[in-house]
Amino acid sequence: MNDNIFHLTLAIPTYNSEKRLPTLLEKLKNQTFEENINWEIVIIDNNSKDRTALVIENYQKTWDSKIPLRYFLEKQQGAAFARLRAVKQARGEIIAFLDDDNLPASDWVAQAYAFGQKHPQAGAWSGQIHGDFEIEPPENFERIQAFIAIREHGEKEYLFDPYNLRLPTGAAFVVRKQAWCNSVNHVLVFKGRLGKSMVGGEDLEPLLYIHKAGWQIWYNPAMHTYHQIPHWRLEKDYLISLARGCGLCHCQLRFINAKTWQKPIVFARTFLANLRRVIRHLVKYRGQLKYDIIARFEIEFYLSSMISPFYSLKCYFDNKFGNNKVVKT
Structure with a gap:
């Protein structure tokens, strides 16, 4: 060999x-x-x-x-x-x-x-x-x-x-x-x-x-x-931070498989789909979010995914105007 x-x-x-x-x-x-x-x-x-x-x-x-x-x-x-x-x-x-x-x-x-x-x-x-x-x-x-x-x-x-x-x-x-x-x-x-x-x-x-x-x-x-x-x-603070971090990248990741003309559609769908998830979750778990860490994690993830289209815009302008270091292969 x-x-x-x-x-x-x-x-x-x-x-x-x-x-x-x-x-x-x-x-x-x-x-x-x-x-x-x-x-x-x-x-x-x-x-x-x-x-x-x-x-x-x-x-x-x-x-x-x-x-x-x-x-x-x-x-x-x-x-x-x-x-x-x-x-x-x-x-x-x-x-x-x-x-x-x-x-x-x-x-x-x-x-x-x-x-x-x-x-x-x-x-x-x-x-x-x-x-x-x-x-x-x-x-x-x-x-x-x-x-x-x-x-x-x-x-x-x-x-x-x-x-x-x-x-x-x-x-x-x-x-x-x-x-x-x-x-x-x-x-x-x-x-x-x-x-x-x-x-x-x-x-x-x-x-x-x-x-x-x-x-x-x-x-x-x-x-x-x-x-x-x-x-x-498994502590509350860590889990909530993790949920938010996982949600914020959601829209930007979806852009990778989207053609340029599809990105506005992805933007709108990501916002609306997660808005629906937030509303449904609030209805299902109202009164429990303060005590149920799993339900709290899920709604934090949905909320962050909902605002991820706007976070993707921030990333775009930061990268375009040099406000954010990027990784190059």
Whole structure:
């Protein structure tokens, strides 16, 4: 086998993960395969302030040389920058992304690679993501669990629905490098959640470009990952901020698959559809929003989605007149 040819790159964008990374790296040490796969691990340190770099340096000293463990520092803050750097550095034809709080099953890498071989038209794919909760989640949490990257969609393969923004989460997903490099050659609007801003969209935007270029996006139930959810991600303030951030990017994401003449229609439909959702939700849960965190999350998401057309206008003018840094591939 040619050592310069890698079938797969396992990419880990990370930030302040000195305590999380060792658990993930131990999981990767124990991956099992039915066929010989030449793969590597690439860690993108997104400007960490803790001892993440030292942790990786110590691991590299004792790492199995058959699986290269490579480290890169990306100083531009944001998940979008980290992923772009991962794609640039990846030597594999397939790039499998794991967040630093994802714990893959022992055959996750093998299943990710096998699916790509089985579906050559797949530009991206993702599997089942289960919750590993530090504390018990609130009642009816399953209604909003997808917003915290928990996806359990059954045991059958299927194509995602990009036109309705039904797509994989940014955690534990896989892309074909050719699909990314040939498709995601745009200015990226969404950079990731930075500081107090919880505006999302950085997960879905590249996938929408990949789909727009003609690639398929699949759900592969054979890939299992466990997402560690600390207690603070179930607290009211965090959940409300998350709901608002997920809603604000809604219209701008829909614009990606729209022709120029369709964008005013998308603008109006997004506003009106979510206005209806807000009204229906208020009628159904009136008197409960103060106490029911799940219902409160949902209406915050609908409200933010309703105003997302106006947020998209703000993004447009900020980018046009240089008031907002953008991400370029």
